[in-house]
Amino acid sequence: MNDHKKEETMLPDWMCSGETYVPSKDKEAFLTKSTKSVLSVLAKMGFYEGKDSRFSATPSLKLFYTLLYIVLTACSGNYLFTLIMCAAVTVRLAFFPAKAIRQILSGIAGAVLFSVLILLPSVFMGTPQTLMNITSRVYVSVTLVGILSSGTSWNKLTGSMRTFRLPSIFIFTLDITLKYISMLGEICAAILTSVRLRSVGKNPQKAKALSGVLGISFLKSGEMAEEMHAAMCCRGFTGEYKKKQKYTLCAADIFSTFIMAGCIVLFWYLNRKI
Numbered sequence: 001m002n003d004h005k006k007e008e009t010m011l012p013d014w015m016c017s018g019e020t021y022v023p024s025k026d027k028e029a030f031l032t033k034s035t036k037s038v039l040s041v042l043a044k045m046g047f048y049e050g051k052d053s054r055f056s057a058t059p060s061l062k063l064f065y066t067l068l069y070i071v072l073t074a075c076s077g078n079y080l081f082t083l084i085m086c087a088a089v090t091v092r093l094a095f096f097p098a099k100a101i102r103q104i105l106s107g108i109a110g111a112v113l114f115s116v117l118i119l120l121p122s123v124f125m126g127t128p129q130t131l132m133n134i135t136s137r138v139y140v141s142v143t144l145v146g147i148l149s150s151g152t153s154w155n156k157l158t159g160s161m162r163t164f165r166l167p168s169i170f171i172f173t174l175d176i177t178l179k180y181i182s183m184l185g186e187i188c189a190a191i192l193t194s195v196r197l198r199s200v201g202k203n204p205q206k207a208k209a210l211s212g213v214l215g216i217s218f219l220k221s222g223e224m225a226e227e228m229h230a231a232m233c234c235r236g237f238t239g240e241y242k243k244k245q246k247y248t249l250c251a252a253d254i255f256s257t258f259i260m261a262g263c264i265v266l267f268w269y270l271n272r273k274i
Helices: 002-009 029-045 059-075 079-093 098-119 128-151 154-164 168-198 206-234 251-271
Strands: none
Touching: 059 079, 059 128, 059 154, 059 251, 079 128, 079 251, 098 128, 128 154, 154 168, 168 206
């Protein structure tokens, strides 16, 4: 009986012999760079989920004064007003947590660097003030958008768009796009990681592997769309965003309104002679 058990547990000779297989070296820059690029885009698009602070204005008012400040900064012909707006948004940014500040600054750095590269020839053409003027406006605009996204939850922000009479289909498309870009990015990053871990030796058909990743991501997106549709039907969503019927004015709204009025007066005072 014991001999029979020993015979069953014995391994074949070919499994006991060692192998001298050495996989050929392959450059993993393709998969590594692809994974890093997906994760970097995911970090930028998957915004830091904003949370409304205790002293925070309503989302619709935040959206309104953000657009107002961007328009005033873009239309101002006085560079002093732009500098004041730069200082104001920098002070406002300092009140955010360190994680949110780092994420906002990463977006600001990319936008400002792109503007500098585009406008760099103006320095050699004798108009360096153009570079400073437009770059500072870009800084103000991108910082305001980052403050809005980091200081307000996306569901409240998209819901507040109904206050401005925007079509429900536009709000729905924007809401779903913002939510599912990060999810698709995570799926792509996971697939690229699994491909890199399972790859042994040299793979001369890297483009074919990339097409497979894109195909799997497309199929996953279709499955997610069907699951989302079924879940929304079960929860009674009809595609309509109902705006808040009762509006309660709070101290933050009054303070923000005074700030807007002061900004408009300052804009008019500095640009009245231009």
